[in-house]
Amino acid sequence: MKYYIIAGEASGDLHGANLIKELKNLEAEASIRCWGGDKMKAAGGEVVKHIKDLAFMGFFEVLKHLGTILNNIKFCKQDILSFQPDVVILIDYPGFNFRLFKFLKLHRFKVFYYISPQIWAWRTSRVYQVKEYVDRMFVIFPFEKEFYEKYGVQVDFVGHPLLDELKQREVANRATEKLIALLPGSRKQEIASLLPEYLKVMDDFPEYQFVITGLSNVGETYYRQIMGNSRCELVMDRTYEVLSKATAAIVTSGTATLETALHNVPEVICYKGSWISYFIAHLVIDKSIGFICIVNLICKRKVVEELIQGQVNKKRLREELKKLLAPEERQKMLTDYADLQSRLGNAGASRRAAELMRNYLKDEK
8 A cells, every 4th residue: 555644743743653653564565655754754654844844833924934835735746646645644734734635636535634633623614624525534532523423524533642652651640759841842933932931930949850851853952042041951852751750841732731641740731822823813713612722622621721822921830830739739630630541542543543544445445
């Protein structure tokens, strides 16, 4: 089989890599061409565009880089036509992937979507595009299956692939440790906006070591420029290692919030975009959802505190960190984390997704 996989962010690179490994286990001779990062390349995919050149955050930022994005789309279409895959597998990254829909249908390529974009939270009307252009969805949260079935979309719930990453790791309550993890995000724009705020609280917790989890696709120099002479430590590409030792964490909204929860690390969640981006997002987001953090969305209640825009400041961050370090608050959050894990199902998501995809393709042939 020939697979063309498109991921545009660090989380997509991780999930894409696990999917590639399982596809290769099922069919050693599978030919896999992809847009992704170092993890997908290491798993056996031929990476033609790297995620370090693809991650643009927010409406204003997308407009600013629109020329680059349009050129990438043009190249992608030509590359798919040249490769002629049996299936195109899209991984999240809706701002780019949705722009391929009409082209893929016009040329009669089969389309699988793995890791659903959060259209159930904002711009719900996009579900009709999914129904028209996507042959099958493979979702990682149980409520996503309910959402898509309501609109008549062909969908499978496979479970969350992060459980595969963590099943071999010992996750415990580390209240006696003295380490606070700072996870500032995977895009330069959000790191520049949020990391300076995170660093401001260090002086209020002198007995704790603060550690930034950096990503090589962002570049160590970029973090160093923001850190200045801060006493904070920077650790590159070892997020899980840091979380395995952390007492608490300040985390930028995204996949990292779930990774932190699955490591049993009490956390406070932050989101801050440009005011134009935030204003537009506020207009289109489904107000009935109530949360931005996936941990709260899965549990259908507030498990972790969400600080948004102007709320991300030294005073609020200090208050929330003090709560997370208090024994009673820690224990309450850890109990909620146990409920979270029970809702996510069992490990083996990547394997299930690969088997289903391959079986659907074999049946058609």
